[in-house]
Amino acid sequence: MDGMTMKVAEVEPSPPARLHPLPLRLMHWINAAAMLIMIASGWKIYNDEVIFGWLHVPDAITLGKYAQHALQWHFFGMWVIALNGLAYLIYGIVTGRFRRKLFPIWPHEVLATVRDALTFRLRHDDLTHYNAVQRVLYVGIILVGIVVVLSGLAIWKPVQLSGLLVLFYDFQTARLVHFLCMAAIVLFLAVHVALALLVPRSLLAMLTGGPRVDPASSHSAAMPAE
Amino acid sequence: MARTTPARSQFRPAAGIDQSILREHKGLLAEIDRRKLLRGTLSLGALTMLTGCDVADDGSVRKALLAVSQWNDRVQAAIFRGDHLAPTYPESAVLKPARFNAYYDVEEIRPLDGATWTLELAGLIGDKRRWTAQQMAALPETELIVRHICVEGWDYVGQWSGVRLKDFLQRIGADLTAKYVAFTCADDYTESIDMATALHPQTILATRYGREPITDPFGYPLRLRMGTKLGFKNAKWITAISVTNTFPETFWSKQGFNWFAGI
Known part of the structure; x- marks a missing residue:
C-alpha cells in the first residue's frame, strides 16, 4: 500500500450524502430548462400543422419567431434533453437511486395514499421518502420521457429509423404519440410545480441538496422512519 | 466516363493562395470553431434561465442556434446510409x-x-x-x-x-x-x-x-x-x-x- 491510500484509509468516514446529490440536482435543472425549450418550441412547430383543429397555441407562450427558429430551438434542445436524460437514467440505475426511492410500488399503498390525500391526511414531514403516488408519478414520467424521445426520433428520421417508426404504426400516429407525451409532461409539470410550491422545503432541497441521508435506507438519517 | 477539369475562373488569381499556411494552422482553426460552438451552447443554456428577455431575437443566440443546425447537418450526413431505402407503398x-x-x-x-x-x-x-x-x-x-x-x-x-x-x-x-x-x-x-x-x-x-x-x-x-x-x-x-x-x-x-x- 502506498502513502496515498494509507492517508485515505485514515480519515474519518465522510458524512452521509445529501438527499439530492449535486449531479442529480444539476441534471434536474438542466432538464427543467431544456424541457421548457422543447415544450415552447414544440408548440410553435405544432401550430404549423395542428393535430386538433380546435387547438392552436397562442404565440405569446411559444418559442421562436417563425417555424424555422422554433425548429432550431427544438433540434438544439433535443441534444441537451436526450444526453442529460441518458445520464440521469444511467445515474439512477448505477447508484441504485431508482431502486431505493422509486420501488417497490404496491397497489394497496397507492390506493391508501390516494385515500389519505383525498381526506387531507397525507403527511409530508419526511422529504426523503416518496409515497406510493409519488413513486407511480415519478416512474410514469420517466417512462413518458423515454417515449417522447423515441417518438421524436421516429418523427425526425422516419426513413433512417424506419424500424423505430413502425413501433408507432406510422408517421402521423408517431406525431400523435409525441404530442400526447408532451401533454402528459405539461400535466405532470403543473402538479409537480404546484406541489413544490406548497412544500417549499422540497424546492429548497432540489437547490441545496436537502437533508443528509443514510445511503442504506431510503429515509432521512436525522429522522426516524415512520 | 471521362471527367473533365472545370475551366479556371477568370476571377481566380493565377498563382493561387499559399495553402501551406492554412495547413499549418489547421488544428487551431478547427479548435476555434469548436470553442465557439461550445461557448455558444453554454451561453444558450444560461440565457434561457433569464426571464423577461426575448432570447430568440438576440444576435449571438441566433448564431449559436445556426451553429447547432450546421452540426445537425453533419450528424445527418453521418447517419445517412446510401443503401437504406425509404418504405414504399402499393x-x-x-x-x-x-x-x-x-x-x-x-x-x-x-x-x-x-x-x-x-x-x-x-x-x-x-x-x-x-x-x-x-x-x-x-x-x-x-x-x-x-x-x-x-x-x-x-x-x-x-x-x-x-x-x-x-x-x-x-x-x-x-x-x-x-x-x-x-x-x-x-x-x-x-x-x-x-x-x-x-x-x-x-x-x-x-x-x-x-x-x-x-x-x-x-x-x-x-x-x-x-x-x-x-x-x-x-x-x-x-x-x-x-x-x-x-x-x-x-x-x-x-x-x-x-x-x-x-x-
Missing part, C-alpha cells in the same frame, strides 16, 4: 392529385412551356449540352411510391417516375466525388443536396405522377423527388443543375431552415 395508397405546397399560393404559379424549356447544366460536369423535355422523358424511368413528409408535419404517399439522378449524373459526366448538386428553379427557388443523397437509388428527376406527365402545380416539366429528404428539398420547375464543391445556400436554408433536412 399504388392504392397514392393520393391523386398530389398535395400542392410552395412559398406562394397555387393561383400564383407560373407554368412553363415544355416545348421551349431546356435544362441547363453547370459546374463539374463533362457534357454541358442542354437537354429538352422530350430528351428527358425518353430516359429510362424508375418509379417511386414513397411518402412525402413536409417539415410542417403533414404527409401523403405519391407515385413519381423519372430518371435516377445518379444515372443522369453519370450520363452527363458529372464529378460524382463532388460535394453538392444544386438546382435552380423557374420560380426563383434554389435548392441543393449532398452527393450521397444525389446518388441514392430513390432520388429521381421526375417527369410523371401517377404514370401521367406531372402537371403545372407540381413542377412540369422536371422536378426532383427524393425518398430520403423533407418535402421542401424536392425542387420543382428545375431549369438548371450544377455540380459543385462550394456550399450552395438555398431558398430555405438562407431563412434558417436546416439544410440537410434528411428524414
